[in-house]
Amino acid sequence: MSAKIAKTIARQKEKIAEGNFYEAHQQLRVITSRYLKATDYPSACDVLFNGSLLLLRAGQGGSGGDLALMLVNDVYIKGEWTCDDPNKKRLVEILQAFPKDEPTRKRFISEAVSWSSRFGDLERGDPDIHHEAGKLYAEEGEAYDAERHLILGTVHSPRILASLHYTWYQLDAPHLAPIYASRSVLPYLIVGNLASANSALSTFTSHLTSHNPHLLAMSQPIESAKSGTSLRIFPSIPLLNFLSLVVLAAQKGDAGLFRQLAKFYAPHIKEMEGLWTDALAQIGEIWFGIKIPRQGGNPLFDMMGSMLFGGGGQGGAAKGSGSGSTPRSGTPKLTAGSTAKKEAEKPPTMDLD
16 A cells, blocks of 8 residues: 555544544545546555445445445456455455445445456356355354355355254254255255265264264264265164265265165155255256256256245345244245154165275
8 A cells, every 4th residue: 555545544544533434435435536547446446445444344334335346346347356365355354344234245245256256267256255255144144145155165164054054953843954954965066066065964964963962872874994985874864864875976976876865765855845856956967967958047056046045035034043933945844743753764775885
């Protein structure tokens, strides 16, 4: 930052400290406009970055958010700035400074992801930005918004997402554990991220067994010394076993095992009223080469929208805390006790090697 800009920021900091928020906001916009007119993007960046932080930290979400959006659209995008670590770091710092209920924050996240998509390596947006946004939503209990971003996040995202799903699950019926586990496991498989699917399932199962030690005591470990593969079968939770075995089948690339699992667990999957149908079809094609009919649109994200977000009907209304009924857009309407009372079945004998 130049000495001239440092003086500008210092003056506006004084105005903000005195409560002259509107004046500071307008002056920062005017100064930035001069730099933008001269295509001096680095100077405009310094003014917008520091100015937005000052206003956001003073609780001025609207004014600070306005400058933050200018930074993304008028500097990062118009200046065609690459999606590298220093540029991402600024956006993350601004994101963390937003007041929780500031409406501009969601637009800022959307614009930041869009920029990273255009000037980064991945069309779906930068994983670090998705992770930071998803982590923030998870901390606030905004389950649907957290899912949207953590599914496309980093190696650290699955643990956060699976922990959020377990917290959400605790507000619901005990026999619905596989439904909540699937909300991370299946989408991770659909975006081709086997490691994250494994991590999410392991995290969710760890929470489940630590809170219910009897499940661990009743479970049956299956291990292979040859491949180093190990998993645990829960006789009373067949669909959780199904998820574990689907992940195993994907790891092995074994289409025969996948078909065998689909057939064996068909009665349990049928009770889901179609919730997993599209997801499993996508997984069959992506991991096992089982072709499915193509229709209009993007089937991967159409499926994710249907499964994760319930077609957008409830937006980000779900909270990770509270009482009463749990908003479960996209979760099945099971007959009371229908899954809990099912007689425990063992999965077919399978070679883990």
